[in-house]
Amino acid sequence: MDAKSAEQCILAAIRAIPHGQVAGYGQVARRAGLPGRARLVARILSTHEIPDLPWHRVLRSDGRIAFPEGSRGFREQSQRLRAEGVRVERGRVRMPAAERTLDEAIWGPG
Template identity: 75%
Template sequence: MDSETAAARIRAAIRAIPKGQVAGYGEIARRAGLPGRARLVARLLSENEDAKLPWHRVLRSDGRIAFPEGSKGYREQSQRLRAEGVTVEKGRVRGQRAAATLDSQIWGPAD
């Protein structure tokens, strides 16, 4: 797969995250058909110039914002998430996790 196709698939996976929900970098990579490429997702987001891409819905797998605390990106991501009704406390999303897999996001953790 060429880099433009990979980038398009990653952007599509990010756009598919419903308002008020979050997903981890690794989950976005899996949804894009690129398992194990979480760093590619992060790099694409760091270079993003599409103002309509809901980048703020992408978090670390532990539900934390990846920007350094207090940075402009950190503040903006927190604000955008809160505007969608997501609870953010000390840089961590509360009440939901950045699902490791789509199955765990839909069905919850395995018993």
């Protein structure tokens, strides 16, 4: 997959995160068909200023906001998440359970 296609897949995966829900950078990468490319997701988000992109729904894998606490970005992301009904406590959101792979869904955990 070339860089432009990867970027489009990542942006589509971010747009697909439902209102009031969150996903980690790694989850977004997997949903975009790019497992292991969480840093690419972070880089793409840091360089885009697309008005309708729900960037605020993407967090670290442990549920923390990636911006430094107290920064403008931190405050904006917290406010946007709260406006969607997401509970943010001390800069952290409870992340949804990890998505199961197809093998796990069929055969059970490892």
